[in-house]
Amino acid sequence: MTREARRISSQLEKPVSGPAPQPNRHSVADHAVAKLPTPFLDRVKTKDGILSAPSFIYGEDRPGAIFGFFHIEPLTARSSHEERQTGLHRHPDFDQLLIVTTGRCLFEHDGQEREIEAPCCVYTPANVVHQFFYRPDATGVVISVSSDFVAGLSSAEQAAITSMLRLGTQRVIKFRTEETITAAQSLIDLTLDKFASRHPYRCDIVRYLFGGLLLELGAALDVPSYGDPRTVNAVDLFRQYRDLIQLTIGAIGFSDDPRPPSNTVESFASRLSTTPYALNVACQSVCGCSARDLIHTAILEQATRLLLYTARPVKEISYLLGYSHASHFTRFFKQRRGTTPEAFRRKAPRDKWIELPPKH
Numbered sequence: 001m002t003r004e005a006r007r008i009s010s011q012l013e014k015p016v017s018g019p020a021p022q023p024n025r026h027s028v029a030d031h032a033v034a035k036l037p038t039p040f041l042d043r044v045k046t047k048d049g050i051l052s053a054p055s056f057i058y059g060e061d062r063p064g065a066i067f068g069f070f071h072i073e074p075l076t077a078r079s080s081h082e083e084r085q086t087g088l089h090r091h092p093d094f095d096q097l098l099i100v101t102t103g104r105c106l107f108e109h110d111g112q113e114r115e116i117e118a119p120c121c122v123y124t125p126a127n128v129v130h131q132f133f134y135r136p137d138a139t140g141v142v143i144s145v146s147s148d149f150v151a152g153l154s155s156a157e158q159a160a161i162t163s164m165l166r167l168g169t170q171r172v173i174k175f176r177t178e179e180t181i182t183a184a185q186s187l188i189d190l191t192l193d194k195f196a197s198r199h200p201y202r203c204d205i206v207r208y209l210f211g212g213l214l215l216e217l218g219a220a221l222d223v224p225s226y227g228d229p230r231t232v233n234a235v236d237l238f239r240q241y242r243d244l245i246q247l248t249i250g251a252i253g254f255s256d257d258p259r260p261p262s263n264t265v266e267s268f269a270s271r272l273s274t275t276p277y278a279l280n281v282a283c284q285s286v287c288g289c290s291a292r293d294l295i296h297t298a299i300l301e302q303a304t305r306l307l308l309y310t311a312r313p314v315k316e317i318s319y320l321l322g323y324s325h326a327s328h329f330t331r332f333f334k335q336r337r338g339t340t341p342e343a344f345r346r347k348a349p350r351d352k353w354i355e356l357p358p359k360h
Contacts, residue, residue: 069094069146070206072188072195075139085133088309091126092250094146097167097217098122101185103138107131109171110301111308111348119175119184121217123167127250129305141188145210147243151236153211158235160211162286163218165238169287173220180220187213234282240272241279242294249298252320253306263299263322265291300336303329307345314341 088108098105100118107114107122108131116122118140124130126147153160167173175181191209194202249263265276268291272279279291287294299321306317318329318341333341 068149068152069144070149070195070210071144072191072206073142074192075100075134075141086131088129088131090129090305091124091144092246092254093126094144095126095164096124097143097145098124098132098140099143099184099188100138100140101181101188102140104135105138106133106135110304114172116172119181121167121173121175121220123171123173125168126246127305128301129309141192143210147239149207150214151239152207153214154236155211159218160214161235161239163214163221165235165242165286166218166221168242170221173217175220180216184213184216187216234285237272237274237278238282238286241268241282241291244268244271245294245298249295249302249321252302253310253312253317263295265295268295296332296336300333303333303341304337304344307341308348314345317341 098107099121100116102118104115104117105122107116109124109128110130118138150161150164153164175184187209191206191213194205194209199205245268248268265279269276269279276291283289283291283294289297303317303321306312306320307314312320314329315326318326321329323329323332330340333339333344337344339347
């Protein structure tokens with residue numbers, strides 16, 4: 001280990017005292033990379049001068065929620081067979097981007113398995129239960145980022161934020177041109193270098209480099225342009241709406257909280273101090289869907305997780321998801337999955353059943 005790596009490691013391993021910091025969702029800059037609260041970094045280690053992933057990225061317990069969070073790690077930091085595969089887990093408060101520059105990778109999203117080949121990007125939204133297995137020839141990086149860190153990329157065109165939001169419509173993004181591959185690799189190399197540095201403006205540099213990478217990814221997306229995303233500040237409103245849906249519906253069945261409030265466009269609009277019309281305009285301009293479609297997609301995904309990864313009865317799941325009768329939930333699920341919830345669960349491999357979290 002180099003002298004600089006030892007210095008970074010010794011600073012990061014200092015014990016933490018005092019209460020955990022309280023989040024301030026209105027001050028993104030105060031919680032960005034260079035000023036991450038120490039509890040979120042105290043388990044970070046260095047390897048050959050590169051910061052390796054905090055252990056909570058892989059599903060362990062961690063203190064509080066993640067705010068202003070960004071982390072990047074090269075796949076080469078995972079040298080052993082055990083390190084090149086991850087068990088089923090989920091991240092409730094940040095997204096991940098796996099960018100594979102060479103080789104192949106197997107991954108699973110909410111029970112759906114797929115193998116991809118470089119060069120490409122796999123986008124894993126918050127709450128998606130997932131696991132990865134990296135082939136020995138795979139190289140690339142894993143980027144973990146919270147929504148409010150991305151919000152700090154605000155610009156007149158909102159292009160970088162829009163690209164990040166649109167990644168959710170297409171989980172795998174192929175790099176089809178040499179120009180895109182070269183540009184993405186250069187941005188990745190610079191981001192790794194600055195993230196591991198002690199530059200006084202590390203936060204801003206990393207943020208803008210990541211914004212540039214998002215623009216390259218956005219250009220590679222197979223999605224049409226749905227119109228001017230600046231209409232009624234659509235990008236910011238869509239981000240808030242998506243985050244609130246993830247926070248509300250994504251926690252259903254995985255926490256001890258009682259049944260959540262009504263999951264309707266009107267209720268979410270009220271909580272965001274806006275109107276259903278404004279939400280629909282925002283959703284159409286950013287991703288080409290209605291505000292109700294976004295809710296239904298989230299409910300279907302959460303129902304899938306609860307059926308696959310918990311032993312909760314179907315009636316209980318339907319109640320938690322807001323259905324007054326289990327038959328209504330069954331009809332909703334069958335229309336979209338082509339099978340009933342009971343049949344879907346019966347076909348699931350039993351060795352993948354896990355409680356997230358375990359029942360008490």
